[in-house]
Every structure is written in structure tokens, then in C-alpha cells.
Amino acid sequence: MSAYIHHIATRTPGYTYSQAYTRDRLKKMPRPCCSARRRTAR
């Protein structure tokens, strides 16, 4: 195979709301139970 990746550019939109929201929620919550067999999230 004679193909090359010549350049990679990366960018973020400058916001990541869910992390900040989650940190805030965690501060207010008791420690969560993580025993669930199946995780369904988001």
C-alpha cells in the first residue's frame, strides 16, 4: 500500500459541557453504586 498521511490537524470547539456538569453533580451526590451488570447511559 503506497499511501501516506501527510498531515493531521486537530481542533476542539472550546466547550465541553458534560464534564463540567458532571463534576458539579458529583459534588452534590452521595457516592454512586457501580454494581450494575449492564450499563445503559447517555
Added chain:
Amino acid sequence: MLFRTAEDGTLISPSTGARNACYARESRKLAVAVARQALNDAPGFAAQDVTHVVFTSCTGFSNPGPDFHIIRELGLRENVQRYTLGFMGCYAAFPSLRMAAQFCEADANAVVLVVCLELCTLHMQVNDAPDSILANSLFADGAAAAIVSARVPEPRSAAYRLHGFESALVASSEQEMAWEIGDEGFNIVLSSYVPDIIGANIRALLGGVLQRQNLAFDKIDEWAVHPGGRAILDKVQQSLALKPEALNASRSILRDYGNMSSATILFVLKELLDEAESEPAMTCAMAFGPGLTVETAVLERLGCTVPSAKPPAMQSLPVGVTD
């Protein structure tokens, strides 16, 4: 502002339509910006050189979509071939790069712009379930663009030669991870066994891949592992008996940016390029997703590079606020 607070202080969960409308608006700006950045920074490539655009995303849909807007706003030729790989998940950069490589094999003059863009946080779930907290904490937004062509890079330039790709499905793991469309955003099904399953299978899967590339395990100099989460990196490191520093790039991207689904592995590959020393290095890249699907690629990092500016790490502004 997409996420609003009710009078009682709780967060109102937006509909999927509202979230996707935000995706259509924000993805356009981000896709055009990252594609422009790639073309501006790639030595010897101009917008008019691009023959193909491969756009990849699993966090929203719009048509005309980001691929269309890249062509119009960057002044690419209107006969550029456009392809969208949608809803595949975290491993989708690999089929995108493989498709680009196949275009280059078929046409020596092909110049392929690959764009992976994900706005995962649009699908934040507004509840206190531990699984939601985990996913909300892990997933993030980001985009990456790669210029792929058959042109031989200039000596000592920072580039990867693509040696080969391989897809694999892990037996009896279909129920462990899924990505579905709900009424209040897209929903991920993520079993807590995923890291264990990956850890238990990765060595055998990788052995076959390397054998077909005529490569011994100890000939791999660098590892680019999709940081789906810390437990996945720990399991891969343990199963492959890698030194802790072998996954520094993956851990660094997870720490600084989070899991940006399909864009993440390109962040990792760029991190390795930016930190490269003069010697070329065989690189093994891998990512995981629904199925369970394991995608791998063997690349050869060429030469050295001058470090480029990184995008800013995570900030805490609400989704929907324009930058």
C-alpha cells in the same frame, strides 16, 4: 443554549431534534475550521488538489452536511467525490483512512481529505444514574482532519506511511456495546465487561494482524490505542505486556481531551507525530466500538517533525454557545 435550567433548578433534557439542530449548526463551523487548518498546514497541498472528502461522524446528521460545507467554504473543486461514514462509532477513523488509502491505490493523483468530527456532549443524559455520570464524564467533543495521498513525503517530514488495515469482530460480544437513537439524544449501551473482553481478546487478534503484515510483535515501536476509557487502556497494556510509557500518548489525549469517539485516534497519532524523534517507527493503532468491533492499522511513522500547536484542552462553556 441547548441545555436550560428549569425554575426548580433541574436541567431540562432537550429532544433529539433540538440536539441534532445544534449538531448541524456547530459541526459545520468545526468541520470547515479543522479542514482549513489541515490544508493550511500540510506542505505542498492546496484546496484545489483535493479529489475526495471522507467525512465521519456518529453524533449527528445533516444534509447538506459538513462535507458539503467544507467544499463550498474552502473553495474545493465542485466535482470532489464526497463520502460520509455515519454512526459507526469510535473506530470509524480506520475505515475512513482505509477508504482513503484505497482511493490512492486506485489513482496516484488522488488527494483525500479525511475529517472525523464528533460532538458527543450533545447527547448528555440528564439524570443521576451512575452509567450516565460515567458516560457524561468520559465523552467529549473534537474534530481531526488528515490529508492522505500517494505522493512520497519530503525527506524528514512528519508523515505516516499506511501499511495495512484489518477489521475483527469479537465473538459473543454483540450485546456489550451499542449506539442507538433515543427521543432525548443518542444512547450508548456500554457493558462494564467491555475492558475485560478487549483485554482477553486483543493479543490473539493483534497476533493475526501482525502475522499478515509479516511483522513480529517486538518490531512495533509505538502504540496508538483508542482511549475509550482508562480501564480499556489498562487492559490493553496488561494484555500486550507493554511498558507503562508505551501508552503515554493515549493517556495524555484521554486526560486532556476525553473520548472524542472517531476523532480520538487521530489526536493520538498526531501526538506521536509531534513528539517524534528523528528515527522512523513502526506504529500499531487500534480502536474499538459496537459489535464489538476491533479495527487495527499498521503505520510507519517517517522522520521527525516540528511540534505544532495543540488545540485548547477542555473548557467549561455550555453546549450551543458559539466560539
